[in-house]
Every structure is written in structure tokens, then in C-alpha cells.
Amino acid sequence: MNADHEAGRRTSPRSRPFALTLLYGAAALTITLAGMRSVADIITPVFLALVITVTVHPVRRALERTRLPAWLVSVVMLVCAYLLILVLTLALTLSVAQLATLIPQYTSELTQRVTDLGGALQTLGVDQEQIDRMVNAIDPGQLVSLVGSLLSGTLGVLSDLLFLFTVLLFMAFDTNGLRRGLAVLADRFPDPVTALAHFTQGTRSYMGVSAVFGLIVAVIDGVVLYLLDVPGAFAWAVLAFVTNFIPNIGFVIGLIPPALIALLEDGPGLMLTVIALYSVINFVIQSIIQPRVVGDTVGLSPTLTFLSLVFWTWVLGPLAALLAVPLSLLMRALLVEADPGASWALPLISGKPAPAGEPMRPEPAPPD
Template sequence: MSIESDAGSGVSGRTVSGVLTFVVGAAALTIVLGGVHAVSGIIGPVFLGLVLTVTVHPIRRRLEQTRLPEWAVSCLMLLAAYLLIVLMTLALIVSVAQLASLLPQYTADITTTIEEAVSGLERLGVDQDQIDKVVQAMDPSQLVGLVGSLLSGTLGALTDVFFLFTVLLFMAFDTNGARNNLKVLGSRFDALVTALGHFAIGTRTYMAVAAVFGLIVAVIDGAALYAIGVPGAFVWAVLAFVTNFIPNIGFVIGLVPPAVIALLEDGPRLMLAVIAIYCVVNFVIQSIIQPRIVGESVGLSPTLTFLSLVFWAWLLGPVGALLAVPLSLLMKSLLIEADPRLSWALPLISGRPESSG
């Protein structure tokens, strides 16, 4: 009896210990996430600086093959990163300014559209509470306001110039030292160094492909919208470029505002023309061609990509939505790939079967 009692108490003790460990871990994770959310204004620009540094690193390797000294290579890379930020900031500033001047012109049209929708629902005998919910859901001003929030949030991360430029300055001159340190650590923590290398390659490929295709989409969309007479063509072109970095739902976010403006400007005919253009250009490029080119380098399933978008957007705001894929790649590298015991999870994360070879 005593042996059975001791065995039972041992199992019960391990169960209680496991529950306590889970509770403590969950509490610690909640505190950490709360802290990250509180300092998202710092983490966003820092990670953006890291992504920019990783993205332009191949140019650094080419420059290192010349006779330029190390400090000159670092300065050139820093100038390249600064140029990217300045160009993107100027485009966003112009877009936000044009959007701010464009929206008031459609206040009366938006109000009229909502009033007509309310009258139609009332004639159908719909309850007032249900009408209020429908009006809130279909309010075009909220949909267009989302654009302002996204562009302003992105602009906020870029226009914290002093902090972002300082972060890039240190990263540019620390790149060579960090690379040498990783070589030294490779002999002791080979899995971790390899995982970080996969993160760099995946991030670089994703950002480069997203930028190139985003530019193509922006030029085509902007020219097409200007040709058919949709106001604010430059704003919607910049929005198409920015939303190309947002996985899964970027196409929809980029489509809705110009479609709404087209509806208010010239009725359903112009709106359908905008939808047709975006479906042909954006859907084909963003949903068919671009994912195939990114391919193996990302290693995230569509479901996990969408969930990571929701998570990082909640945690870091608009910048988290734009950098959701690189952030998820970093977490995958640090938490999964760095531990050989968790290699079984990689096929589940990528959504592809493990290769037999």
C-alpha cells in the first residue's frame, strides 16, 4: 500500500509541477508580449533597420571585393540605406498630404451614399439596430481612413529620422564585426548560426522580390487609374507598393479605397473598372507569380503567414503588418531551426512535406 501510495503521490506531484510550469510560462509570455507592445515604437524602427541592413548586404559583399577600405564600404552602405528611407518617406509624405486633401471633397458623397442605404433598408422593414450595424460596416469613410492609418503608421516609423538613422549607423559599421563573431560562434553553435543565415537569406529574398513586384504593381496601377480618371492615382500607387509587403490581405487593402473613390466619383461603372484592373494586375502578380519566385526561401505556410500577420500587426501596429514575414522568419530561426530537436516542426511550418533525400 505504501508503495502504491508513493507512486500515486509522485504522479500527482509531477502533474501539479507541470501545470505550475505551464501557468508560470504563460504568465511570463503575457508579460513579455505586454512589454513588447508597450515599446513597439522602438522595436519597429530597430527591426526595420535590421531588415534594411540585411537587404543591402549583398551590395556590401561586392564592394568588399574592390580595394575600398572597410570604413568606405560601410559609409556607402549607410548612404544606400539612407537613400531608400528618404525616397520612401518623401513618397509617403506626398501620399498622406494628397489623401488629406482628397477625402474632404467626398464628405457629401459619402453622407449621401449612407443616407440612401439607410432609406433602402428602412423601406425593406429592417430594424434600426441592424441598420446601424450595417451602416458602420459599410461606411466608406472608415475604409478610406484605414489607408491614412496605414500610410501614417508607416511614415511614423520612417520619419523617426534621428533614431532610425542612428540605428542604421551602428548596424552599418558593426556588420563586419558581427559577421566575424558569427564565424567564431559557428564552431560552438553551428545550428544557431546556420538558422540566422537562413533568416538573412529568406528576409533578403522576400524584401527584394516584394519591392520589385511592388514597384511594378504601383506603376501599372497608378498609370491605369490616372488613365481612367480616378482621383488620387499617385496615392493609390504608393498604397499598392506598401501593401505588397503585407501578405494575404495586402491586395484587398490596396483595392478597396480606390474602388470606393471611383464609386463616389463616377458610379459603379468606374468602380468595376478599378476592380477589373486590380484583379488582373495585382492578383496575378501578388498571388500567383510573386509567391512562386519567393518559393523555398520563406518556408511559411499560407495559414501561418496570415496568422503571423494578425499577430505582428496587433503587437507592433502597421509596421508589424509590413514586416510580418521577416519577423516570423526570425522567430522561426531562433525558436525552431536553432534547436535540432525541433526540426520535425519545419514541414508543419512550411506546409511542405519533408524531403526524403
Template sequence: MPRQATPAPTAPPKSDPGVGTAASPPYFGIVILAALVIVGVGLRSTASIIAPVFLVLTLVITVAPLRSFLVKRRWPGWLASVVSLLAIYALLLVILGSVVYAVVRLVDKLPDYASAFTRIFNSLLALSTRLGYGQQQIQDLASSFQLSSLTAPAQALVGALSGGASLLILIITFVLFLALDSGSMRERIEVIRETRPHIADGLVNFASRVRKYWIVTTAFGLIVAIMDYVALLIIGVPLALTWGVLAFVTNYIPNIGFIIGVIPPALIALLDGGPGKALAVIIVFTAINVIVQTIIQPRFTGDAVGINGTVAFISLIFWAYLLGALGALIAIPATLFLKSVLVDNSVPANWINGLISSDPKKETPARQRQRRQQEVPPAERQSGRGRQG
């Protein structure tokens, strides 16, 4: 009987690449989240240094085109760097100096309204007495609380802002070196692109977006501040210029910046002219905020930010918790950095854009490749550079 041939052993089935590809992104996202938690602990412990340094870094990126423009106009490289350096110092003075100015003016003005505050409080006490609600508790509160007690926290804030002389020197020195080195940044990015094209694309993407964000937000902040200032002058609210400056700074804080900016002028209006004047301030500020910051501004910042409103609000809480008050100011740029470097230019993590992007259809891999090619200068596209990303 002929011997039957033994069938050849079959190779074990290869794993379906589609399954691995489909399963890897969620696990990759978990690893990213775990890494962010670890990094967050370190950021929180060094917030007093990281927050101002990152703010300076984004401002240097924003001012970088000014140096290129001056060099193209045949200015000496050192002179173009000096002009850029002075522009960065001016921006820092406007942003941080505005906060100090508003707080100092508020501290000086609050004691003048102590009697007005007592009068309003007594009116509320009389109203509660007629209604029969908590008369004894309100009397105890009225006797223990004075408006002048609000000046202590405000003075502590002024001391914190003015007491960091060593940190201020560090920032000034950091700006100096970073501004002088910014002229060779394009060559450095090209060196990174040769071995890590996705990282280079992420850095270029972040620079483009954060530059547009600062420019557009600053422009609309000035518009809102001027409109608020004029409205407060018409209503007759004291310290109108101070509240206009405060509105300009709080415009950088997403979602709740308007609320922070309207409380002090509404309070002063209440103490100076009663509920009618305070209500007028709230109505005017709300109307300006809805028209300019809610309807018009997002049409210009949408492409720059690229994150939805929920993520913007969560990022505000997240960065304010990690980096303090300055973290609220740089919440959007910090989120843009993580999005550009870790999400937009990483294939395993690109699925996260479906959750955080303001327009997910614009964040598909094909659209991102097309946008990256458009961000590469024409001379580099002709020479074949930038096609690796």
C-alpha cells in the first residue's frame, strides 16, 4: 500500500496588521495620558519657572517674522535682533505690567468706598429683616466684614508680582539669549527634519498656530478694551482706564476671562452709583463680549487654535492648576504645543483629533499632509525638502 504523503506543515497565521493598527491607538493614548500625569507633577513643582519661560518662548516665536522682515530689508543681523528683542520686552511689559497696574489702582481705590459698601450692606440687612431671614447671622457678618479687608489679599498679590526680582532677571536674560539665537532657528529645524521629520513638522505647525493666536487675540483684546473703556466713560464708572486694561489682559483667558474682567468694574459701579449703574456695566460688557469675542473672534482664531470649546475650558482648568495664575494666560498656547507635537504629527495618536478638534474633517491625515506642505517655504519645496513629513 503506497505511503500517503505527509502534508507540509503550514506556517502560523500572521497577525492581521489591521487589527494591530486598530488596537494600538487606544493603548498609545493611555501611555500618553500616563506620561502627561508624570510630566504634570514635575511642571507643578517648577511652575514659577516653567510658566514665564514658556510665555517668553511663545512671544519670541510670535516676533520672529519681524527679524526676518528686517533682514530682507537689508538691516544688519545684529540690529534686527536688537529690534526683535525690544519688541519682546515691550510685549512682556504690556501683558504683565497691565496686571500690576490694574491691581495697584484697585488697591488704592477700595478704601474710598468703605462707607458706600457699609451703606449697601445695611440696606440689604434691612431688607432681610423685613423678610425675616437670618437677621442675627447677617448682623454678625456685617460687624466682622469691612471693605478695607479686601485690600490685604490685593496687596499680597501686588507683593507677589513685584517681589520676584530674581525671576524677572532670569526672564530678561532668557529672552536675550533666545532672541539672539532665533536667527538660526530655520537651520535647526531642517537638521531635525533630516532624522525626525514629524517632530520638525510639529514644531513648525505649533509656531504657525501660536503666532496667529497671539496676534489675533491681542488685536481683538485691544478692540474689546477700547470699547469697554468708552462704555465705562459714558456710564461714568471710576477707573475706566484701569478696567479697560484689565479687559485687555483677561481676553487672553479662555471662557471665563470675560467674567473676571466684568466683576471689578461692576462692583465699583455698584458702590459708586448703585444697582442701576452696576447693571448697565454688566449689560454693556456682556453685549460686547457676545458680539466680539463669541461671534467675531472665533472666525479668525478657529484655524489657529483648532480645539473645541470644551477642550479649551478643560485646558484652562488643567494649566491653571499646574502653573498657577499665569497658566490660565498661556492655557491655549500650551495646549496647542501638545496638540501640534504629540497629536497632529503622530499617526498612532492622530485619532485624538476626532475628540478635541474644532473641525475634525480638517484634521484627517490627508488634510494635515497638505497643510504641512503649504507651510514649507516654496524654495524648499522646489529643492525637494519637506517631502519627508
């Protein structure tokens, strides 16, 4: 009888093998990701609206201390959110438009650079057929067309602004109701509410850190490009600010346009100078200092920050590159911090062991 009882316990659902549990989790994850990819056009702007609302929420808290009417506070918060998204959209559009304006002016120079490159490869012993194939592939007309398509795609973002603005409108006026609802739920479900509070704090800290470092990088890059007499220095500085919100590889994206223009303007020497200075300035600040500050601020390791960029861009598209860290913070809050049994994963996520004698779970935070 005892043997049968033990056998029943081993085959009960509560003692399911770990491998089977892992397979169930992988299957659920696959279905979830497929669903997210199918509705990425909805998820991305909605989450962007949430991040913007969280970012400008300190404005609401400051205005609430002045005893202004609640509706007026919501209107001011909404205006701040609208201004923020318009500034970012116009900054990106300005940079792409500047590139689209400059490239056609350098068509002859681009053709000459391609010819010079072919001659250099020939002296190195590269087969002439391969050189001809490469030279024919680098068509200045196609490059101009590519830049034009990029500009059209950037302007196409404007068509999504109406949906984004509508979502921001509802979020701005629903903030107080949501805060009251979370306060009521805090007594019954303290862990999920605390996790969501940590998500809002981490997201706001990340956006603030990225904005500060982005402004520093933009000013330094703009001054350097101006002193080097690279056309469009202001536009490339603005682009450097926007791409700073993309973890780890943002400086590479911001480097391509000014390096290309420098090559066409004054040859490989100026291009290499721009690349060298950008690498020293942007790589040190954006890829070494900033990830460490972000990791200390929001509790994500540099490796996880980079992987989140790749993962969320694959799942939700290019715009998710700007939202990779907030998306990872939300997943950490929902899947780890909200579950007391998953607190063991927090040191792995942050890349730092929990101090001896202290719990691994974060300290409770009030609903924000």
C-alpha cells in the first residue's frame, strides 16, 4: 500500500518533471510571442504612450501640490506628453531629411569614391570580375532612392500619431483612477502592486538617465562636427540624442550619416577622423559609462540590456529598439517581482548578488 501511495505521488501533477514544465513554458512563450508579433502595430504605440505618461508623471505630482483642478492638471500633463513625442518625431525627421537633402549633392563624388575603391582593390589583387560586380552594386542612384524611402518611412510615423495621441489622452485622464485602484489592491495583492511601482520608477529613471547622457553626447558631437566643418552638424547632433535611447548600438546608428557625409565631403581622411572621434566620445559614454549607470539605476545587467534590444526589436519591430529597456522592466515586474517564488532570479537579472543578510526581493514601493 505504501509503495502504491509513493508511486502515485511521483506521478501526480504536483511532481511533474522539470523538463516537462520547461517544455510547457517554452510552448506558452512561443504562442505568446507569435501573438505579440501579430499585433505589434497596436502594442508598440500603446506601450510608448505608457512610457511617456510614466515619464511626465512628476509634472502631475508637482501640479497636484498647487491645488489646481484635477482636469487642468491632466490637461497640462497631456500637453507635456504631446510636446515630448512631437519633439522626438521632428528630431528624427530633421535628421533623415538632412541626409536626403545632402546625398543628391554628392552623386559625382560618390561615383568617384566607388571608382577609387575599385582601383584600390585591383592593386590588392582582387579579381576584376568581382570588382565590377561590387562597383555595379553600389549605385549612387539606388542610394538616393534608399534615402528617399527612409524619409518616406519616417514621415509615415506621423500617420500613427493620431492613435498615439488618442491613447495618451485617455491615459492622462485615467491616471488618478488607476492610482486609486492600485492603492485599493495594494492590501490584497501587495507583490504585483509593488512590482508595478518599481516598473514605473525604473522606467522614469532610465528615461531620465538616457536623456541626460543623450544631451551630453549631442552637444559634444555637434561641436566636434562643426569644428571639422562636416555639413549638417546640428542635424547629426540631434540624431545622436535620439539614438542614445537605443541601448549599446545607438551610437553606431548615429555615426553612419555624418561618416558618410564626411567621406563625400573631404575623402577618407575626414571620415576616419569622424569615426575615431565618435568612437572615443560615444563609445565610452554610451557603451561603457551609460550601461553601468543604467544597470545601477534600473537593475538590469549590461548583457541583458543588449539582449533585450535584440529580442524586442525582433518581436515588435524597429520602434521597440527605443523601448527595449522599459519593456524588459515590465517583464521583470510581471514575471519575477510579482511572484515571491521567483525572487531568486533578481540577482541574475541585475548581474549583482544580493547583499549578505538582505532579502533578494526589492523593498515595497507605494503605487505611483
